[in-house]
Amino acid sequence: MKLIVDKLGVRRDGRAILADLSFTVEPGSSLLVLGPNGAGKTTLLRTLAGLLPATAGRLWLEGGKSDQSLGELCHYVGHLDAIKSSLTVEENSRFWQRYLGGTGPVDVALAGFGLLALKDIPAAYLSAGQKRRLALARLLLAPRLIWLLDEPAAALDQEAQAALTAAVTARLGGGGLVIAATHQPLDWPNEHSLRLQPTARAA
Amino acid sequence: MSAFWELVRRDVLIAWKEGGTLGVALGFYLVVVVLLPLALGPDLNLIARIAPAVLWVAFLLSALLSLGRLFESDFEDGSLDILATGTLPLEAVVAGKAIAHWLTTALPLIALAPVLGLLLNLRPDAYGVLVATMLAGTPAVSFLGAIGAALTVRTRRGGLLIGLLLLPLFVPTLIFGIEAIGAALSDADSFAASFLLLSAVSLAAMVLAPPAAAGALRFQLQ
Numbered sequence: 545m546k547l548i549v550d551k552l553g554v555r556r557d558g559r560a561i562l563a564d565l566s567f568t569v570e571p572g573s574s575l576l577v578l579g580p581n582g583a584g585k586t587t588l589l590r591t592l593a594g595l596l597p598a599t600a601g602r603l604w605l606e607g608g609k610s611d612q613s614l615g616e617l618c619h620y621v622g623h624l625d626a627i628k629s630s631l632t633v634e635e636n637s638r639f640w641q642r643y644l645g646g647t648g649p650v651d652v653a654l655a656g657f658g659l660l661a662l663k664d665i666p667a668a669y670l671s672a673g674q675k676r677r678l679a680l681a682r683l684l685l686a687p688r689l690i691w692l693l694d695e696p697a698a699a700l701d702q703e704a705q706a707a708l709t710a711a712v713t714a715r716l717g718g719g720g721l722v723i724a725a726t727h728q729p730l731d732w733p734n735e736h737s738l739r740l741q742p743t744a745r746a747a
Numbered sequence: 748m749s750a751f752w753e754l755v756r757r758d759v760l761i762a763w764k765e766g767g768t769l770g771v772a773l774g775f776y777l778v779v780v781v782l783l784p785l786a787l788g789p790d791l792n793l794i795a796r797i798a799p800a801v802l803w804v805a806f807l808l809s810a811l812l813s814l815g816r817l818f819e820s821d822f823e824d825g826s827l828d829i830l831a832t833g834t835l836p837l838e839a840v841v842a843g844k845a846i847a848h849w850l851t852t853a854l855p856l857i858a859l860a861p862v863l864g865l866l867l868n869l870r871p872d873a874y875g876v877l878v879a880t881m882l883a884g885t886p887a888v889s890f891l892g893a894i895g896a897a898l899t900v901r902t903r904r905g906g907l908l909i910g911l912l913l914l915p916l917f918v919p920t921l922i923f924g925i926e927a928i929g930a931a932l933s934d935a936d937s938f939a940a941s942f943l944l945l946s947a948v949s950l951a952a953m954v955l956a957p958p959a960a961a962g963a964l965r966f967q968l969q
Contacts, residue, residue, distance in 0.1 A: 611760025642753040
């Protein structure tokens, strides 16, 4: 299934953050959203996830079911890790797995990001990088077609970056779409890039 | 549907593990109810007469304390974004969190109410009807509270604002709750009417509050 974005515009508080943005993402390919701070990378990802309304243009999935919103097909991993510090690593991931409709043991996803040894400790004791790994483990807990990743490699060490690349490669191999906002090269297969510029902030 | 109960289960588990919010609510309930007879003086008849009203008003104030946090922690740590991209509609997320709030805050407060009734010289025949009215009436508190919590989720120190927003909405529950207790104690026929209206307010809140709070949350997430 192909993601098509046609003349997308997003305004927030009367300011145009994104204007006249068109691109397509083919199945099995990844798109890196590049650009300086404030260019609208996070806004674009949140709009794709259905968390922000598009004020102009439209976006749709070619061949998608009409009763499913785009957000229901997306994994969104934003700046915040969505982790409850009083729950253990396993409880956190089990909740998200069941909530997002995944099945099977959570150990596979935790092992994918090197968290298996930590599964019984409360998430409050995790380091920033470990929390990031736990947020990314959500990608493996439930199968979803589109992955929207906001600065996925921030705070990750080389081992975790390799785990992320492996997960992305597997998702792309299964016909998925991965869109990531980033400032650093990620070196993913079948990679395209989209460079955003801060729009003229006309009111 | 499993996602819905999973959400309820998670919120109950977090409340159990953290414990602080419930402790504050129970402590506040105790303090308010203990202070009032001290201020009124040793008139046992007066205290017994106003006991149901005191227990209800203090209940509402205690419940307000924890309602402010209903969506705030999920908003702050990014969970609300992920909850919104789930297959569960945001209305159901609101309902699930309101049910979890009722289970973790309202139920313990209701359990404490008869104990505090002892301190207020509550008539022995009033305990059953007090607990019954609270069980029937307080779902409205949790569900209407979700509207206030959703509206103030981005407001720093929104605790006082949520009180201003919500206390007027709690008026029907308060009036019918106390009316039902009064009618039961005086053997008046109006008990059934008051009790049914109290239950109706709860049922209406359970239906109307989720879409209202979900609308507010969608706006706040932008």
